[in-house]
Amino acid sequence: MRPAPEEVRTVVCAGTGVIGGGWVAYFLSRGFRVVGWDPGSGAEDRLRHLVDAAWPALTELGLADGADRANLVYEPDLPAACAQADFVQESAPEDLDLKRRLLADIDAATPEGVVISSSTSGYAMTDMQTECTHPGRTVVGHPFNPPYLIPLVEVVGGKLTDPDTVAWTSEFFRLAGKSVIAMDHEVPGFIANRLQEALWREALHMVAAGEATVEQIDLSITDGPGLRWPVHGPMLTFHLAGGQGGMAHMLDHFGPSLLSPWTRLEAAELTPELRDAVVAGCDREAGDRTIDDLVAERDRGVIAVLRALGRA
Structure with missing residues (x-):
């Protein structure tokens, strides 16, 4: 039973x-x-x-x-x-x-x-x-x-x-x-992984094209929108982007920009060169920190965020 x-x-x-x-x-x-x-x-x-x-x-x-x-x-x-x-x-x-x-x-x-x-x-x-x-x-x-x-x-x-x-x-x-x-329905990759994958693919495209380094991509999130996401997810974040008009104003005002060729959602070809570039960038960013050091650093950071938000 x-x-x-x-x-x-x-x-x-x-x-x-x-x-x-x-x-x-x-x-x-x-x-x-x-x-x-x-x-x-x-x-x-x-x-x-x-x-x-x-x-x-x-x-x-x-x-x-x-x-x-x-x-x-x-x-x-x-x-x-x-x-x-x-x-x-x-x-x-x-x-x-x-x-x-x-x-x-x-x-x-x-x-x-x-x-x-x-x-x-x-x-x-x-x-x-x-x-x-x-x-x-x-x-x-x-x-x-x-x-x-x-x-x-x-x-x-x-x-x-x-x-x-x-x-x-x-x-x-x-x-x-x-x-x-x-979840009400099965969705390939579920919800959060679908969103993570879109960001991950775009990052790989930028590295492959020489448009941004691994370090720049990580900093763009940790010191940019990533600071908002523990409080509001992407939908409420854009809701606030519409000011007092909220999401309706945001979509009406910025809707045409959705057609701008900013993103390339097809998967980048994971060539040996792209792989090596991503691995080397992570090694540079990690510096002298071991995997255990990075895990401890991450854990301390997540705890701090959770406590700051009153979730722990």
């Missing part, structure tokens, strides 16, 4: 890489018992390293009652892990055939009614649930990196997903402290 969202005690995280490990850290910080599973060699050591690295930030944000890294159990056998689940979060690599097989295996081993959520960043649940015996309990719970800090989760079911599963999952994530978008 499916527990009520508030009755979940044990979360199984199937796949414990960057995203799955981030989920492990987050659920531990919320006081859950977490069972981690991953078939990769050395996965347990990598997982515990990730949790330890995330714990200072989670501690600073505030741990739930009972939160303890000792509540992490690593289980190398998938059926044994899933048998313990009140909720499952799958975070395997983005390979459709792999996702289909793994979700079917999880479905076969997980107690009746328990929700199985996927962290996929692009696949539709309709395409992933095809081999499941009980597809009605499968749903997408799409997080953002790092899942232990970024609040948003996009929840959407597939054609065979029960509506109650979407509602249950949305409520579970809300009770676990997440900001939830319960």
